[in-house]
Amino acid sequence: MADKEGNIDAKDFGIGIEQKHEGFFLKGCQNLDWGMKSRLARVFNPKSGHAVMLAFDHGFIMGPTSGLERIDLTINPLLDYADCIMCTRGILRTLIPPTCGKPLSLRFDAGTTILTDLNDETLMDIEDAVRMDAALLASMVAVGDPAHEGSTIRNLTRTVDLGMRYGIPTLGVTAVGKNLVRDARYLALASRVCAENGANVVKTYFCEENFERVTNSVPVPIVIAGGKKLPEMDALTMAYRAINAGAAGVDMGRNIFQSDSPVGMLLAVRSIVHDAQTPEQAFKLYTDYKNTHKA
């Protein structure tokens, strides 16, 4: 209990010195609550303003994807090199050590697989996301999919409502789909729909032309998915061009864990995302690592 007598008088009030206040480093996030900002600042590096997220949630629609057959063997050695991990609760609880210290972008929706009809999704309970200390709730939106556009936008809206209740930011994910084009017009529209409905961060695909229109159409940070495996130099060039067009980071999977040197690729991608390295400089990092760490 505090002493009632003999206390030193409080006198250092800093009269005349204005109280310091700092803005928040992420686009569109300045008016969020403390918990939201704290979680975002665990995912995005406050110094660079950027993030390298490692996505390995593919199994929820694709089953045992190449490179993810044994997550304990292939992904766990990569965790130290990522700023954030993105996965399902099943993989998190069974295989990811809680001591890894990485913020979690939790796959918050679940639904149909590549064997039937993608994007027919439901949401899990928010209490379970809280139990797992989620830093982001990832929910997919299938803009332009006549069968599932409405239900996935409702899912995103619900995710934002739940996230706001508990101070967990929402990651709106623009969907993959056989008939969904990936040009700037579509990606800007889909990303904007996510942001308008309250997503705090948007994950979308890179497009070769006019990607800056996508990043500039959205008032919140954008991270890009990597998509199918590319030659390493092409994947690094994509990351470089995305960052230079205004993306706040990458949320990559296959171009990391399907590489012949996943750690080398993560180091190379990090050098682009955080240290403004060119694709050529990053590629050298990847090859140097690969050559000195042969299996």
Ligand code: 5RP
């Ligand atoms: C699917 C996802 C995946 O996590 C995403 O596609 C990232 O993986 P990749 O870089 O392999 O495309 O969000 O909805």
